[in-house]
Amino acid sequence: MKILVTGANGQLGREVVHQFNQNYEVIGYGKDELDISNLDRVSFILKKDCPDVIIHSAAYTAVDECETQGIKAIEINGLGAANVARAARKIGARMFYISTDYVFNGEKEIPYLENDKTNPLSMYGLSKLVGELMVQTILPNSTIIRTSWLYGHDGKNFVKTMIHFARENKKVRVVNDQVGSPTYTADLVEIINVLLEKPNGIYHVSNTGTCSWYQFAKRIYKEAGSDPELVTPCTTEEYGALAKRPKFSVMDHGGLKSKKVPLPRKWEVALQAFMKREFFK
Numbered sequence: 001m002k003i004l005v006t007g008a009n010g011q012l013g014r015e016v017v018h019q020f021n022q023n024y025e026v027i028g029y030g031k032d033e034l035d036i037s038n039l040d041r042v043s044f045i046l047k048k049d050c051p052d053v054i055i056h057s058a059a060y061t062a063v064d065e066c067e068t069q070g071i072k073a074i075e076i077n078g079l080g081a082a083n084v085a086r087a088a089r090k091i092g093a094r095m096f097y098i099s100t101d102y103v104f105n106g107e108k109e110i111p112y113l114e115n116d117k118t119n120p121l122s123m124y125g126l127s128k129l130v131g132e133l134m135v136q137t138i139l140p141n142s143t144i145i146r147t148s149w150l151y152g153h154d155g156k157n158f159v160k161t162m163i164h165f166a167r168e169n170k171k172v173r174v175v176n177d178q179v180g181s182p183t184y185t186a187d188l189v190e191i192i193n194v195l196l197e198k199p200n201g202i203y204h205v206s207n208t209g210t211c212s213w214y215q216f217a218k219r220i221y222k223e224a225g226s227d228p229e230l231v232t233p234c235t236t237e238e239y240g241a242l243a244k245r246p247k248f249s250v251m252d253h254g255g256l257k258s259k260k261v262p263l264p265r266k267w268e269v270a271l272q273a274f275m276k277r278e279f280f281k
Helices: 011-020 039-049 063-068 070-091 123-138 158-167 185-195 213-223 254-258 267-280
Strands: 002-006 025-029 053-056 094-100 142-147 172-175 201-204 231-234
Touching: 002 011, 002 039, 011 025, 011 053, 011 185, 039 070, 053 070, 063 070, 063 123, 070 094, 070 123, 094 123, 123 142, 142 185, 158 213, 158 267, 172 213, 185 267, 201 254, 213 231, 213 267
Parallel strands: 002 025, 002 053, 053 094, 094 142, 142 201, 172 231
Antiparallel strands: none
């Protein structure tokens, strides 16, 4: 099986390439090599490489920036995904589109099902939803994977920032009224690997269990050997981020369960594994 990865230099793309290289022929393209907003370029690359599967992890993920760069967000996350889907359709490839829990508004009090109504609060969430809809419309041979609070070993993310602060014994204030499920890229990629052999559809993939960002940060400080009491809670309003975030974006794993896919491990265990690999890589 030949697999092409977009966004191969990002934290998820790098993990896909790292794991899939062990069993498949993998071709990875970073944003400098493959501009997904350019349909001609995308079509040329896909026709040349002719992959069986495309893992589309390229995205504009700066949530707050998307609020002021709305056109760019739609061009990359929406129209870019559509370009990949069109090119994939021409060569008969299957496509995996990586989406987000931010397609939901967070007003639900129980975990979101795959078929629950979407209603994003932010431009980032909207742009990813546009991508979902375009991919599903253009390419029936596609799978949508919604994930949440993603962190990995490459690039910037919440966990690496908190580890840096913990090492400096720095006091931090972290939002305590947004609840979700942290997801380790290594665990997400393991599930993608399993889903290669499963039917198309929408799947929710995150580490199991829930926490607030504040609880997450306290656990990171603890695992880093720092004092968790250095982390204090604040509200979303007090923090004052530009983009609105869902207050509750926990996702149900019904899709994985229905296809008998083993669920990812608990987020606390995944965090420990991440930090062990991060410290000794």
